[in-house]
Amino acid sequence: MSPTTSLSPNCSGTDTVVATTPLVTFLVRVQETALRTFGEEDFDPKRYVDLSLKSNLSKTQKAFDGLPRSGENGTVSVEDLKVFIATYFDDAGNDLVYYDPEDFFPEPEGFLPKVKNPEVRSWALEIHALWKNLSRKVSDGVLEHSELHTMLPLPEAVVVPGSRFREVYYWDSYWVIRGLLASKMYETAKAIVTNLIIHVNTYGYVLNGGRAYYTNRSQPPLLSAMVYEIYNRTCDVELVRKALPALLEEHAFWNSEIHKVTIQDAQGSNHNLSRYYAMWNKPRPESSRRDKEYASKFLGNSEKQQFYREVASAAESGWDFSTRWMRNTSEFSSLSTTSILPVDLNVYILKMEQDIAFFANVLGHKSTMESFLEAAEARKNAINSVFWNDEMGQWLDYRLINGPICKESETWQACNQNQNAYASNFIPLWIDLFHSDAALVEKVMGSFQSSGLVHSAGIATSLINSGHQWDFPNGWAPLQHMIVEGFLRSGLKEARSLAEDIAVRWIKTNYVGYKKTGAMHEKYDVQKCGEFGGGGFYKPQTGFGWSNGVVLTFLEEFGWAEDQSIDC
Numbered sequence: 349m350s351p352t353t354s355l356s357p358n359c360s361g362t363d364t365v366v367a368t369t370p371l372v373t374f375l376v377r378v379q380e381t382a383l384r385t386f387g388e389e390d391f392d393p394k395r396y397v398d399l400s401l402k403s404n405l406s407k408t409q410k411a412f413d414g415l416p417r418s419g420e421n422g423t424v425s426v427e428d429l430k431v432f433i434a435t436y437f438d439d440a441g442n443d444l445v446y447y448d449p450e451d452f453f454p455e456p457e458g459f460l461p462k463v464k465n466p467e468v469r470s471w472a473l474e475i476h477a478l479w480k481n482l483s484r485k486v487s488d489g490v491l492e493h494s495e496l497h498t499m500l501p502l503p504e505a506v507v508v509p510g511s512r513f514r515e516v517y518y519w520d521s522y523w524v525i526r527g528l529l530a531s532k533m534y535e536t537a538k539a540i541v542t543n544l545i546i547h548v549n550t551y552g553y554v555l556n557g558g559r560a561y562y563t564n565r566s567q568p569p570l571l572s573a574m575v576y577e578i579y580n581r582t583c584d585v586e587l588v589r590k591a592l593p594a595l596l597e598e599h600a601f602w603n604s605e606i607h608k609v610t611i612q613d614a615q616g617s618n619h620n621l622s623r624y625y626a627m628w629n630k631p632r633p634e635s636s637r638r639d640k641e642y643a644s645k646f647l648g649n650s651e652k653q654q655f656y657r658e659v660a661s662a663a664e665s666g667w668d669f670s671t672r673w674m675r676n677t678s679e680f681s682s683l684s685t686t687s688i689l690p691v692d693l694n695v696y697i698l699k700m701e702q703d704i705a706f707f708a709n710v711l712g713h714k715s716t717m718e719s720f721l722e723a724a725e726a727r728k729n730a731i732n733s734v735f736w737n738d739e740m741g742q743w744l745d746y747r748l749i750n751g752p753i754c755k756e757s758e759t760w761q762a763c764n765q766n767q768n769a770y771a772s773n774f775i776p777l778w779i780d781l782f783h784s785d786a787a788l789v790e791k792v793m794g795s796f797q798s799s800g801l802v803h804s805a806g807i808a809t810s811l812i813n814s815g816h817q818w819d820f821p822n823g824w825a826p827l828q829h830m831i832v833e834g835f836l837r838s839g840l841k842e843a844r845s846l847a848e849d850i851a852v853r854w855i856k857t858n859y860v861g862y863k864k865t866g867a868m869h870e871k872y873d874v875q876k877c878g879e880f881g882g883g884g885f886y887k888p889q890t891g892f893g894w895s896n897g898v899v900l901t902f903l904e905e906f907g908w909a910e911d912q913s914i915d916c
């Protein structure tokens with residue numbers, strides 16, 4: 349699955365596409381047939397690209413082509429398709445087996461010492477026990493016959509987000525790991541990191557998720573942050589030794605020609621920043637019909653291909669989908685992810701640079717340490733010059749004037765900062781380079797409190813109710829966590845109490861939602877305590893890896909007093 353590249357002047361690699369597997373291509377045909385046969389109700393396209401073959405592909409394809417068809421569309425009957433699927437496939441999810449983590453104890457020693465309230469403590473233990481439900485190993489069948497599966501082989505245990513997300517996800521794993529550390533499950537945390545390092549060693553980057561159809565893109569790059577947190581708790585130098593070469597490779601990926609953009613500031617200095625850029629220009633196999641539906645608005649083939657790249661790049665951002673990536677916030681087909689320099693992505697890469705310098709120091713690699721300290725300093729300056737808006741007291745995404753078309757460099761213009769309020773405008777506070785500046789934190793805190801993003805049940809993703817899941821009124825665990833941790837780590841008294849206030853609202857909504865539905869949810873509605881979120885192109889999911897991780901992390905940090913109410 350090596351990248352195929354054709355070069356255009358000053359624009360090398362921007363039409364890069366990573367080929368998919370014949371199995372994925374075939375499963376998309378089965379998926380399209382299933383939609384025609386079974387209809388829209390309860391149809392999840394991802395289920396079909398997650399099916400495993402019982403025997404070889406050509407035999408299965410032959411049987412599929414031989415199914416009796418009727419009408420203009422060549423519709424297969426419900427009965428025939430059901431029998432075909434049952435005969436030739438193992439159901440989605442059979443390619444992973446439940447795994448009993450050896451480091452799981454029902455009540456680990458030193459678990460959440462600050463949680464005194466018995467009701468909250470027993471709920472926290474239930475959340476902790478969910479790690480057992482979500483722990484998996486790739487089955488032996490996948491390891492022996494990978495050509496029969498879209499699941500990619502990985503040797504170690506993983507923790508999946510839950511429900512339809514039956515494989516490891518890149519950025520989800522950061523909050524899963526934070527929760528595992530609160531649960532004292534250090535070996536499980538290391539196993540996840542080992543798998544993600546294998547992704548880098550195999551593909552050159554960490555994949556969006558552990559499936560063949562995710563090989564064309566990554567996700568918000570938080571591998572260094574995972575290693576950093578584990579090292580902080582375990583002092584495992586061997587993990588750092590194993591991770592460092594992979595992190596150097598990952599850093600090169602995010603600074604490669606397709607991702608790197610140069611902006612010249614008002615003073616004439618050049619700054620390098622990164623963008624999301626998926627190596628794919630077709631419908632996403634896991635959501636092919638929706639992608640095609642929107643692309644049908646475009647007439648030309650090259651416009652369609654560009655649109656599909658914008659869709660896949662939005663999936664790479666983890667914010668799939670959001671008005672953040674749209675030129676016209678009410679028009680999904682105006683998606684232009686690759687023309688945007690995102691604040692949060694550059695913060696993650698800046699953290700990666702700092703972490704690499706830290707790890708290089710641990711291992712005594714002086715010149716690597718020095719060059720990454722320099723890289724971090726340069727990116728910090730770039731973030732300040734391109735994203736910071738002093739009047740608003742926020743960092744704003746920057747829209748490229750020339751769109752995705754490549755140029756040597758572009759000149760910065762204030763009007764290209766996106767002034768809409770997004771939770772991502774506050775993510776820089778998460779890292780110490782920004783939260784250690786007290787005057788800056790005070791200014792950003794004021795701006796955050798008057799942004800309209802803070803609601804009774806948490807921080808909204810945006811102010812725009814677009815129907816997309818990374819917009820109002822949804823709140824997502826990772827965004828709550830980074831903003832809370834940023835304020836908290838500033839050390840300012842007022843910022844700490846703001847952080848605690850938001851964490852308490854978030855814990856309550858998760859708790860009440862759990863009591864009402866018996867489940868932890870992927871996202872929540874920040875307007876109504878105890879309600880889960882909606883919108884987007886798939887049904888709301890439960891499980892849920894990062895929500896569990898953030899609740900445990902918040903409870904570990906802030907605790908819960910004996911007499912503190914947990915109700916909304």
Ligand SMILES: OC[C@H]1O[C@H](O[C@H]2O[C@H](CO)[C@@H](O)[C@H](O)[C@H]2O)[C@H](O)[C@@H](O)[C@@H]1O
Nearest residue numbers: 509513517520556632634663666667668
């Ligand atoms: O199937 C559609 C999309 O699903 C994923 O995105 C969402 O779930 C992920 C797992 O929790 C999460 O990491 C992401 O932020 C969510 O928006 C997947 O990552 C997409 O690539 C996929 O197209």
